[in-house]
Amino acid sequence: MKTVExxxxxxxxxxxxxxxxxxxAVELRHSxxxxxxxxxxxxxxxxxxxxxxxxxxxxQYKSQVDALLIQSEQQPRKQRxxxxxxxxxxxxxxxxxxxxxxxxxxxxxxxxxKRPTIYLPLTFEPGKDGQVDWGEAVVFLGGKRVxxxxxxxxxxxSRKLFVMAFPTQRQxxxxxxxxxxxxxxxxxxxxxxxxxxxxxxxxILEGRNRQEQAAFTTFRSHYLFESRFCTPGEGxxxxxxESSVGYAQRNFLTPLPEVATFTDLNxxxxxxxxxxxxxxxxxxxxxxxxMWAVERSLLRSLPDDFACCTSHEVTLNPYGQVVFETxxxxxxxxxxxxxxxxxxxxxxxxxxxxxxxxxxxxRSYARCQDVLEPLHYLPLLAQRPGAFExxxxxxxxxxxxPPVYETxxxxxxxQWPEGRGVREFIAVLQLHQxxxxxxxxxxxxxxxxxxxxxxxxxxxxxxQLLTPATAPTALDLQMHPHLLGIGxxxxxxxxxxxxxxxxx
Numbered sequence: 484m485k486t487v488e489x490x491x492x493x494x495x496x497x498x499x500x501x502x503x504x505x506x507x508a509v510e511l512r513h514s515x516x517x518x519x520x521x522x523x524x525x526x527x528x529x530x531x532x533x534x535x536x537x538x539x540x541x542x543q544y545k546s547q548v549d550a551l552l553i554q555s556e557q558q559p560r561k562q563r564x565x566x567x568x569x570x571x572x573x574x575x576x577x578x579x580x581x582x583x584x585x586x587x588x589x590x591x592x593x594x595x596x597k598r599p600t601i602y603l604p605l606t607f608e609p610g611k612d613g614q615v616d617w618g619e620a621v622v623f624l625g626g627k628r629v630x631x632x633x634x635x636x637x638x639x640x641s642r643k644l645f646v647m648a649f650p651t652q653r654q655x656x657x658x659x660x661x662x663x664x665x666x667x668x669x670x671x672x673x674x675x676x677x678x679x680x681x682x683x684x685x686x687i688l689e690g691r692n693r694q695e696q697a698a699f700t701t702f703r704s705h706y707l708f709e710s711r712f713c714t715p716g717e718g719x720x721x722x723x724x725e726s727s728v729g730y731a732q733r734n735f736l737t738p739l740p741e742v743a744t745f746t747d748l749n750x751x752x753x754x755x756x757x758x759x760x761x762x763x764x765x766x767x768x769x770x771x772x773x774m775w776a777v778e779r780s781l782l783r784s785l786p787d788d789f790a791c792c793t794s795h796e797v798t799l800n801p802y803g804q805v806v807f808e809t810x811x812x813x814x815x816x817x818x819x820x821x822x823x824x825x826x827x828x829x830x831x832x833x834x835x836x837x838x839x840x841x842x843x844x845x846r847s848y849a850r851c852q853d854v855l856e857p858l859h860y861l862p863l864l865a866q867r868p869g870a871f872e873x874x875x876x877x878x879x880x881x882x883x884x885p886p887v888y889e890t891x892x893x894x895x896x897x898q899w900p901e902g903r904g905v906r907e908f909i910a911v912l913q914l915h916q917x918x919x920x921x922x923x924x925x926x927x928x929x930x931x932x933x934x935x936x937x938x939x940x941x942x943x944x945x946x947q948l949l950t951p952a953t954a955p956t957a958l959d960l961q962m963h964p965h966l967l968g969i970g971x972x973x974x975x976x977x978x979x980x981x982x983x984x985x986x987x
Contacts, residue, residue: 497518540579628739633647638672646731647752661706668775673708679693796825817862828846855875865913888924
């Protein structure tokens, strides 16, 4: 018998139609015992083995396998017996059967011995606790499929969520995620719960004691929150944020978003977090946003932002560059010093000399890249215009600048082929150091249109764009009627002839 409908048919025939079990068995072609089972019980009973299936090869070794499984539970977690290892040990004892059959038996025994995991329901006070975790997601960034790292922080009372994407999980990204989350929440929770992250924990000591990284201790001291770390291997101690990582992956980043930059991606994630405030979590009396409104006033106030970067002493090379993580970043030729300090933020690089930031670059996470700013090399080009065609920074810039720049360069080289044309063009490029690129482009277009395409002409057009001429204000001469009409009368050119004649 395969369905509950057939079982019902048997019971109706017996109890309503009054047929005997033997008659029903003949009519429906079932065994007598099948009919009797249906008459006795309406529900379908699961099939159970009354006698264990014979195992002629494995049977005599089952007791040894069971003993090995018990022994395995007493060993360190990462040094316990695998199914393959048990197979090798039993084979040495004389087992001649297949490994798959043995591993199937090991799996069944482990499932039978495994106890269900039960967790305590927890209640949190507003403003007191938050949880932090990392996750991963795949996005299309600048047209390429990229795996990004998700920093996730969740307030335990209100369940308010913050998610931010980074290229890596390095310490500067870890700190930046905190600072952005604190601004999003409007304050700092009293305590944050973490895994044993290397960016925060230097060494795991006995119990819950940890030797923290010095930089993390400084960061924690700045914002005055307490840190608590989970027991190794017990990530469920911060299960709220772990479930939030999956929630963000499924709801904020599905389908795979297509964005141009990390800035665009993080704006999208922030909007999703703000919209999530309207969600009501199961068994909570109010929405996330309403509970956060209560919690926000109990968070610690925000101090000045912490500098989320790592600092490194660097040495200038002969090409006006400093090296960091195999990549070379340019330094302005006029401000170059032999010894400099490089500050690495998650998305940018700052180069500092005597406490002053002299260069900023977008941080590259590739290897062996030259990140060059052409404006840094213009003073050198002004001294050595002969290197213009071969200078690497200029070659990179020429692939990106507007076509009107090439028109101006060709015009200047044709007008002054002996080299002055290139010097004039370099002088035009130096205007980028003090003016926006779009304004310089418009000035070049006007200079070409006015047929004054040279450095002074572009400067003149640029000044006109910065201070456009205003129409003169008309004078009110109603109080001086004798002046009305001046400048509007017909010009008598004969008077000029009279003047010339008298002069003669």
